[in-house]
Amino acid sequence: MADRTIAGRTGAGRSGPVARTARQARKWLAPLALAAGMLTGCAAPLRGTGDLGVIIERAAGRMQVVETTGMTQLATVDGLGDLSHASVVFSRDGRFAYVFGRDGGLSRVDLLEARVTHRVMQAGNSIGGAITQDGRVVAAQNYAPGGIRLFDAATLEPLADIPAIGEDGKRSKVVGLADLPGRRLAASLFESGEIWIIDANDPRRPQVTRLRAGREPYDGLVTPDGRWYLAGLFGEDGLSLVDLWQSPPMAQRILSGYGRGTAPLPVYKMPHLRGWAMAQDMAWLPAIGRHEVLVADPARGWNEAARVALAGQPVFVMARPDGRQVWVNFAFPNNDTVQVIDTATRQVVRTMRPCRGVLHMEFTPKGEAVWLSCRDDNRVEVYDTTSFSRLATLPADNPSGIFFTVRAQRFGM
Template sequence: MKRYGYICLWFLFFFGYSSAMGAADQWGTGSLMIIVERENSSVVVVDSLKHEILGRISDLGVLHHASISFSQDARYAYIISRDGWLSKLDLLTLERVAKVKVGDSSIGLTVTQDNRYIAVSNYKPAVVKIIDAETFEDVAAIPVEREVNGETVPSRVVGMVDAPGNLLVFSLMDADGIWVVDAGSSDFPVIKKYWDIGKMPYDALLTPDGRYYIAGLYHSRHLAMLDLWELDKTKEIDLNNPNKKTAKMAVRKVPHLGGWSMAGGLFFAPVVAEARLPVYRSGSFELIKSISLAGMPMFAMASPDGRHVWVNFSGQNHRLVQVIDVATLEVVKTFDIGDRVFNMEFSPKGAYVYISSYKDNKVVVIAANKLQIIKKFDVNTPSGIFSTIRAHISGL
């Protein structure tokens, strides 16, 4: 009996030690950053607690303007390529586990709030594709079009978000509209259609509380806002500079990477082709200030605590990132990150900011509260950065 006890202890020690050794090579998914390697047809997976690259997943298609959404348990990342390939990535094994063709030219995606389906927005064909998140089977295709003078006009789809009530909301780029789909019904009916919201929507966001859907417009001097609590009509948010007329919107935005933000009860909306950041009071959307910037803003991203808004630029000052204090609405820090800053993303709880320098093939990590660069690491042509925290945020 005594000898049997020693054998049991030996087994416990050996297998317990082996299990611990195996666990050292594993990770959770709650603090991962997925970085798109734009010209490499791949993504890099980074542990944002250690700021270390865990691995790379390749052969994902054309990744210009690639978007990523996550399953609610953050186990899987879904990435849509520009050439219409939807891939399912296992973030525990760093392998692609499913792949399906959903279009010829795709631009965005989201996971429905019941976690059952992936909705993909296409430029071509003009449809929203619904894919079963588990089986990757094709479930539905919603034609996106408008009748104009007796003629059916197909439209590119932009600004796709998931919204409370298991809704899908998106904009019609070529038809000046916003549609709302009931993703809880098996036939995915379009329950609301709004027309003439402004000229040529290009992207949209959902406010953090899930109430307001706000679309940007290429050729109008306002944003279009839909109150999802009311679902009655869209309203305009004026972009005009009180000191001069705002120019027509230019093609500057990258879809679905988080161009605008809410913080401190305020709404920050970059104006294309002008070196300023308009600030609106949330709810009333009254313009209260325009913050002068170093260049034409591309993205204005709020830290999770709402203390700062981080802005990067297109045009001549694309190396820079400026930090705005939300309490004072003043620029408090300017970073020179590197050639062609493409995107920024916060780690969970906002301790760090990851910033991609596309032409310098690097990602820069900044301690958000100290406003200090703490690390740089090599990534091949990095563009979009997506934190797994998005798995729990409506609209992403």
């Protein structure tokens, strides 16, 4: 209507310069008017996504959307299926969370609108996934049927299905899936003892490089610079290491026989390597069947540099973003305990018992606080990482994984 009024008065017609100016003004003013309406209470205010995150409520098939600045819950999202071993990755802008459920469901959740935008049942049993460097392809790692499936990140349209068939011709569970530089992925095959490097530059025709790893790789870690992929080995003392800068990549064994001379202890819960435990230029790794963290030195051939004795069997060994601390949680019966290692002295400087069933930990983007999920006490605790004082408590129904959008800017997360 404004275009017709202005054109009629000037005689320039609807395509005249004044009309074009009016259309341009309307184009630019419309978003501002929408923002003004949101800020005056017509809808939720505009906000960024850099301090957002999610808490998985495993028993309810639901997740909370939270913000770390005020340490509050913003919304809940239901209908996410079996979240008993859920994992989450984020779009590169931090707006969308991709939730991988144990039942094989893959859900794309809009964190700002707190709703599921797309959902597919892509497997029978899934334990996580990854998103490529450019944010265009989401990959799911599956137990049943064993394999990796690629999806368009915007629509969840299937792009490729890569069966995890080892050299023995049998299907294998896939673990340790991580994104790499160059639009590649790395994954480990548990039964077949292989590491696969997957080139996803053409996601409809991915190319696979197969490497021998060792007995039963159970999880994988990519170093922050994207150069090294480490796979823990459940079936033997040691880890498998791949130099991703080498062409073609080669796998080598490191820390072989770290338990030599002593009987391994019972393993009540599989350790995890996905904690980015790289600090002080060292790798801090949970030892299978031991109450220890192993410290390996990449500058000296990844040889053992130290060990730190712990209160129990470590599950997550996670480095604070500045690398000064490593926080460790434990398997049953010590899963009420968290220990903090000072990486400068390689000593445990704090032992805490914040709650029952500490399943996961997540640092805020710059590490001034850490969030702990307390499954058996139905809450999440937030602690200051300098004073170790409790900052906040949030109610949650059997919480497990906590994931913050800062992961979108890191390899292997």
